[in-house]
Amino acid sequence: MRILCAAALLAVGSVAQSPSRSQFGARDRVAALIEGSTGVWTTEQIATITRMRDAALDDSYALDRLRYLTDNIGPRQAGSAQAEAAVEYVMKEMSALGASVQREKVTVPHWVRGVETGELVSWPGYTPGTVQKIVLTALGDSVATPADGLTADVVVANSFADLKPLLPAGAKGKIVLFNVPFDDRLADEGNALAAYEHAVMYRGSGPVAAALVGASAVLVRSVGNTHARLPHTGGTRYAPDVPKIPAAAVTSEDADLIAALAREGTVRMRLVLTPQSLPPVESANAIADWKGSEHPEEIVIVSGHLDSWDLGTGAIDDGAGVVMAMQTIHLLQKLGIRPRRTVRMVAWMNEEMGADGAKAYAADHAGDIENHVAAMEADLGAGRPVGIDYHGTPEIEQWLRPVTQLLEPLGGGVMNRGDTGTDVAPLAMKGVPTFSPIQDTRRYFLWHHSAADTFDKIDARELNENAAVMAALAYAMADAPERVPK
Numbered sequence: 445m446r447i448l449c450a451a452a453l454l455a456v457g458s459v460a461q462s463p464s465r466s467q468f469g470a471r472d473r474v475a476a477l478i479e480g481s482t483g484v485w486t487t488e489q490i491a492t493i494t495r496m497r498d499a500a501l502d503d504s505y506a507l508d509r510l511r512y513l514t515d516n517i518g519p520r521q522a523g524s525a526q527a528e529a530a531v532e533y534v535m536k537e538m539s540a541l542g543a544s545v546q547r548e549k550v551t552v553p554h555w556v557r558g559v560e561t562g563e564l565v566s567w568p569g570y571t572p573g574t575v576q577k578i579v580l581t582a583l584g585d586s587v588a589t590p591a592d593g594l595t596a597d598v599v600v601a602n603s604f605a606d607l608k609p610l611l612p613a614g615a616k617g618k619i620v621l622f623n624v625p626f627d628d629r630l631a632d633e634g635n636a637l638a639a640y641e642h643a644v645m646y647r648g649s650g651p652v653a654a655a656l657v658g659a660s661a662v663l664v665r666s667v668g669n670t671h672a673r674l675p676h677t678g679g680t681r682y683a684p685d686v687p688k689i690p691a692a693a694v695t696s697e698d699a700d701l702i703a704a705l706a707r708e709g710t711v712r713m714r715l716v717l718t719p720q721s722l723p724p725v726e727s728a729n730a731i732a733d734w735k736g737s738e739h740p741e742e743i744v745i746v747s748g749h750l751d752s753w754d755l756g757t758g759a760i761d762d763g764a765g766v767v768m769a770m771q772t773i774h775l776l777q778k779l780g781i782r783p784r785r786t787v788r789m790v791a792w793m794n795e796e797m798g799a800d801g802a803k804a805y806a807a808d809h810a811g812d813i814e815n816h817v818a819a820m821e822a823d824l825g826a827g828r829p830v831g832i833d834y835h836g837t838p839e840i841e842q843w844l845r846p847v848t849q850l851l852e853p854l855g856g857g858v859m860n861r862g863d864t865g866t867d868v869a870p871l872a873m874k875g876v877p878t879f880s881p882i883q884d885t886r887r888y889f890l891w892h893h894s895a896a897d898t899f900d901k902i903d904a905r906e907l908n909e910n911a912a913v914m915a916a917l918a919y920a921m922a923d924a925p926e927r928v929p930k
């Protein structure tokens with residue numbers, strides 16, 4: 445199961461049963477609980493893991509770096525000068541700790557937002573000479589409308605299947621609105637990712653679907669649960685053999701407005717979008733190694749993605765993940781710990797518009813994948829950890845048990861086989877065990893990809909709880925006498 449309800453995870457707590465654990469037998473498992481087995485780690489190593497955990501909770505390093513990334517540098521869209529400044533900032537900060545830093549080249553797209561306005565120009569019951577404003581924002585990679593905009597009737601679809609009667613050209617010249625709501629109840633229950641995945645299909649595939657019925661532009665209902673008339677952007681995809689049409693996200697309120705009016709009759713809208721796709725830019729993953737004492741060639745990755753959308757300042761997505769990873773290196777330095785293996789901090793470039801950094805890393809390190817012992821990423825904000833997702837053999841759960849037990853006071857000790865993030869996915873596909881804190885995402889999609897993704901959304905304690913999970917796991921896997929099971 446890809447997504448486990450956070451509330452359920454909390455409820456099952458440390459006695460969670462999984463098929464994997466049964467192979468270890470109840471007797472041995474319970475005996476180990478009584479004896480307090482340290483597994484493959486020594487008592488001293490367990491004490492060090494505990495120190496890493498506790499030090500992470502009581503340190504403002506991550507928060508301070510996040511404030512600089514978001515407030516001083518600002519939005520860090522791939523290809524922008526600010527993204528470049530962020531790469532340099534992370535390298536400088538890591539270098540100051542004594543880590544070995546390197547830039548690894550990543551070529552990224554450079555899409556820039558332009559004017560973006562929408563207004564209804566006629567609708568059932570309208571007062572001649574007036575317009576109604578529609579709050580919207582272009583989707584990443586969108587092509588432009590003509591400079592003076594386009595004006596067309598709106599066709600509302602509640603699913604892809606709603607377009608079937610319109611094939612092949614029944615919406616010719618019109619604007620298609622995909623009005624598929626984000627399921628607030630799922631989010632409230634702790635299943636925000638399920639709500640997101642259901643709705644985000646329309647953001648990703650809406651432009652192609654609308655073009656297939658002849659539309660001149662496409663709108664999608666924002667994927668989020670804010671209800672403060674806040675548009676949420678995000679990447680979209682075109683297909684090479686389908687016309688590229690302008691694409692924007694409207695707020696949930698404006699989607700409701702258009703849908704309600706369209707039920708009564710014809711709704712006509714004017715849309716202006718003037719984004720530009722500039723030539724690709726040479727950017728970089730920022731990489732910092734805290735070299736291992738015995739096996740410096742063996743690597744444990746801690747990571748987040750450094751790029752962000754341009755509307756906000758990328759605090760929850762994903763400055764938070766980057767500074768958690770930076771804090772692991774900071775704690776190793778501060779506590780004077782040099783694990784057997786190298787702990788590698790990676791600030792990935794351009795997750796948002798194509799995961800170019802992750803792809804470049806996997807390609808550049810293709811001959812070195814075997815040396816990657818584990819890779820960890822946080823890319824779901826800074827909400828408190830409620831467990832650890834992993835991708836790999838179920839044996840990992842029992843192997844890590846002495847470590848995850850130490851994370852239970854934070855609520856972060858439960859393990860679940862699940863999704864571990866976009867940037868470590870290429871490594872996971874090559875067999876590297878991957879990990880990610882499972883985070884409380886009930887509030888994440890309020891601000892995700894919007895102008896409100898700003899520093900004030902960060903809870904310092906919860907940020908550090910995630911940093912503690914990352915730091916403790918990273919040290920444990922980097923200093924274990926054996927590699928993470930595969």
Ligand SMILES: [Zn+2]
Pocket residue numbers: 749761762795823
């Ligand atoms: Zn992200």
